[in-house]
Amino acid sequence: MTTTLSPPRTEKPAPVRPPAPLRTELRRGLGPWSGAAVALTVLVTMYGKAPEWQGRWADVTNLLHVSAGLLCGPLALAAGCWQGGRDRRRRTTELWESVPRSPLRRLLVSVAPSALWPAAGLLLADAVCLLATWPYVSAGRPFLELLAADAVAVAALGALGHLVGRVVRWRLTAPLLGIVGYVALGLGAYTEGPARWLGPAGEHQFFWDGPVWWFGPVSMAWTAGLALAALLAYGLRPARLRVLALVPLAVAVAAAGLILRLPQDEGPWRPDPALSRQVCDDGTPQVCVTAVDEGLLPDVSAALAPLSARLKGVPGAPVRWVSGPGGPALPGDVELPDARRDSVRDRLARPDLYLSSAVAWLFSDTCRPGDGTGPDAERASIVNLAVQEWLAPTPDDYGPDTTGAQQYIDRLDARSPAEQRDYLTRYLAANTCRPDEVPIP
Amino acid sequence: MNQPATVAVTGLTVRHRRTVALDALDLSLSPGIHGLLGPNGAGKTSLIRVLATVAAPASGRVELLGGDVGSHGERTGIRRRLGYLPQEFGYYPAFTVREFVAYVAWLKEVPADRAGAAVERAVERVGLTDRIDARMKTLSGGMVRRAGIAQAIVNEPELLLLDEPTAGLDPEQRVDFRALLRELGTEATVVVSTHLVEDVAAACTDVALIESGVLAFRGTTAELAALGGESADSDDSTTNAIERGYTAALRAHRDRRTGGPAGRRVKESQR
Numbered sequence: 045m046t047t048t049l050s051p052p053r054t055e056k057p058a059p060v061r062p063p064a065p066l067r068t069e070l071r072r073g074l075g076p077w078s079g080a081a082v083a084l085t086v087l088v089t090m091y092g093k094a095p096e097w098q099g100r101w102a103d104v105t106n107l108l109h110v111s112a113g114l115l116c117g118p119l120a121l122a123a124g125c126w127q128g129g130r131d132r133r134r135r136t137t138e139l140w141e142s143v144p145r146s147p148l149r150r151l152l153v154s155v156a157p158s159a160l161w162p163a164a165g166l167l168l169a170d171a172v173c174l175l176a177t178w179p180y181v182s183a184g185r186p187f188l189e190l191l192a193a194d195a196v197a198v199a200a201l202g203a204l205g206h207l208v209g210r211v212v213r214w215r216l217t218a219p220l221l222g223i224v225g226y227v228a229l230g231l232g233a234y235t236e237g238p239a240r241w242l243g244p245a246g247e248h249q250f251f252w253d254g255p256v257w258w259f260g261p262v263s264m265a266w267t268a269g270l271a272l273a274a275l276l277a278y279g280l281r282p283a284r285l286r287v288l289a290l291v292p293l294a295v296a297v298a299a300a301g302l303i304l305r306l307p308q309d310e311g312p313w314r315p316d317p318a319l320s321r322q323v324c325d326d327g328t329p330q331v332c333v334t335a336v337d338e339g340l341l342p343d344v345s346a347a348l349a350p351l352s353a354r355l356k357g358v359p360g361a362p363v364r365w366v367s368g369p370g371g372p373a374l375p376g377d378v379e380l381p382d383a384r385r386d387s388v389r390d391r392l393a394r395p396d397l398y399l400s401s402a403v404a405w406l407f408s409d410t411c412r413p414g415d416g417t418g419p420d421a422e423r424a425s426i427v428n429l430a431v432q433e434w435l436a437p438t439p440d441d442y443g444p445d446t447t448g449a450q451q452y453i454d455r456l457d458a459r460s461p462a463e464q465r466d467y468l469t470r471y472l473a474a475n476t477c478r479p480d481e482v483p484i485p
Numbered sequence: 486m487n488q489p490a491t492v493a494v495t496g497l498t499v500r501h502r503r504t505v506a507l508d509a510l511d512l513s514l515s516p517g518i519h520g521l522l523g524p525n526g527a528g529k530t531s532l533i534r535v536l537a538t539v540a541a542p543a544s545g546r547v548e549l550l551g552g553d554v555g556s557h558g559e560r561t562g563i564r565r566r567l568g569y570l571p572q573e574f575g576y577y578p579a580f581t582v583r584e585f586v587a588y589v590a591w592l593k594e595v596p597a598d599r600a601g602a603a604v605e606r607a608v609e610r611v612g613l614t615d616r617i618d619a620r621m622k623t624l625s626g627g628m629v630r631r632a633g634i635a636q637a638i639v640n641e642p643e644l645l646l647l648d649e650p651t652a653g654l655d656p657e658q659r660v661d662f663r664a665l666l667r668e669l670g671t672e673a674t675v676v677v678s679t680h681l682v683e684d685v686a687a688a689c690t691d692v693a694l695i696e697s698g699v700l701a702f703r704g705t706t707a708e709l710a711a712l713g714g715e716s717a718d719s720d721d722s723t724t725n726a727i728e729r730g731y732t733a734a735l736r737a738h739r740d741r742r743t744g745g746p747a748g749r750r751v752k753e754s755q756r
Contacts, residue, residue, distance in 0.1 A: 062586075138573065141538075
């Protein structure tokens with residue numbers, strides 16, 4: 045320790061500008077680790093499910109949204125809670141109570157790593173996944189406002205966790221809060237009714253829909269308003285100023301009111317005509333997919349080509365294969381299975397499987413209770429299987445055992461093209477729910 | 486003491502649940518170095534905490550640097566001119582010394598354009614310049630204590646409150662610290678709460694002895710030493726004299742309360 049009062053100023057370099065407290069808080073401690081943990085959690089989860097989302101903006105947004113709500117939310121709660129208990133663990137509370145800086149400003153600086161790092165980690169993971177999706181999408185846009193709302197929700201959960209950590213003096217509060225948060229967010233996500241759209245993990249599956257324009261900003265107002273109200277109520281001094289916390293609370297309640305008025309099932313999602321419009325090839329029969337799957341159309345057409353060739357000119361055969369929200373709209377339309385489920389990075393991964401599914405959908409009649417019974421039921425079932433196998437052989441590692449149907453498949457193979465068309469005409473005209481109507485090959 | 490009082494405490498009572506830590510204490514301190522002595526549990530830390538505006542008194546009036554601590558607006562102004570090293574100094578281990586002292590400078594509302602120089606000067610005064618960019622967790626116990634003193638003086642306080650500041654310092658660091666105290670005491674009111682009589686002997690100009698929440702002795706260091714009387718040992722040091730004075734003052738105070746003989750002797754010598 046030296047006691048030099050006035051060292052020679054000429055030899056002294058200019059003082060280093062000290063880091064701003066916010067920068068120091070963001071650089072040190074748990075913050076960067078929590079951000080990295082959130083980013084890694086999302087990326088590992090998304091990597092394992094890449095074929096499910098790498099092709100449609102709606103799919104990637106939805107899975108990112110669920111990951112953010114169910115995984116990052118509890119993580120942010122727990123990390124924030126641990127950070128919030130820092131002053132108690134480090135015994136700095138005594139010193140901080142003697143300083144003039146207002147408790148609210150101190151709180152806002154110390155809460156920054158709890159809120160900002162998990163949000164930054166999530167946004168980084170979002171950016172990586174969106175970039176990985178970009179080359180393979182056909183139409184639409186990423187729902188950035190929803191991803192921003194997710195980041196705000198995660199930041200809000202981090203801030204709320206921080207406050208819990210400040211208030212509750214128990215070392216196990218952080219992990220327990222993470223577990224409780226996971227259960228609560230999970231239950232919220234699967235709640236029936238509009239309340240589930242208040243939670244940050246509410247799932248939506250329809251890829252030709254888009255959210256109403258105000259849902260993202262209102263969701264942000266809901267979660268951020270709630271967190272800000274809690275921060276103000278905790279940090280404002282003297283106590284009479286705490287009434288100011290009612291302002292963000294009122295904003296949050298108003299936002300929640302708007303969200304609760306959404307329709308129960310579809311919530312904020314509405315069909316987007318630009319995404320759900322049909323895009324067709326010029327083959328016979330035509331193959332039509334929604335605009336979001338336009339990139340898959342050549343592969344779908346190629347996969348269906350053997351089936352189209354066999355059904356060419358057969359009365360009752362499909363005029364158009366269609367997929368999308370409207371389903372079969374015209375006479376002769378037949379619904380196609382979702383091509384995206386069998387695709388990886390904008391390519392049909394298993395055209396044989398897709399063809400097999402299309403044939404199954406073609407012959408799937410909606411039967412009533414009591415249908416499909418009677419003395420001919422077993423035979424009709426085998427014939428149905430034989431026709432499907434003959435039109436689109438199921439890959440070896442998939443589908444039911446076709447040994448029993450092989451005799452009928454052999455008979456169909458042995459017939460002339462004209463006889464085959466004749467049989468298919470009779471088969472397509474029959475009601476397969478009534479076993480006695482199913483023609484034997 | 487002709488200088489105006491920077492600390493004026495009147496009828497200060499502090500209670501911890503049913504225990505009375507300070508009992509209607511009156512105390513006034515002017516610029517200089519004031520040792521706050523007393524046995525364990527006497528109420529030293531309770532007094533320091535009230536002076537640091539961390540704890541609120543049960544009753545009494547506390548004026549610091551001309552402002553009333555009870556007023557919210559005045560308290561903020563007082564805190565800007567206050568330095569405090571708690572008995573249990575807490576810090577963030579991941580911060581560097583520069584970051585931590587700068588953080589405290591921000592909390593003490595040191596203007597941003599002066600903060601850089603203020604941080605470096607505070608760290609230099611405690612002899613930690615060569616470790617200024619080291620993480621706090623890499624410092625030894627003595628260095629952490631010095632970092633604690635650096636944060637307390639970063640705003641160049643007019644009232645500096647140090648609770649057991651030499652705990653954890655080795656003998657050489659204590660000598661340096663006392664020199665720093667003497668330097669700080671030329672401009673500010675420094676209150677050092679300690680149970681180490683040698684710290685008081687070496688650095689303090691005045692002593693306040695507290696026992697069981699009341700003021701047992703108030704005077705200069707020389708007056709406290711005089712209370713102990715002459716030693717038969719010719720090699721007796723100043724420290725020993727103050728230790729004797731401390732013991733005598735404490736016993737006299739206890740006797741005053743119980744009506745014993747030592748109390749009468751001290752009263753006569755003070756006359």
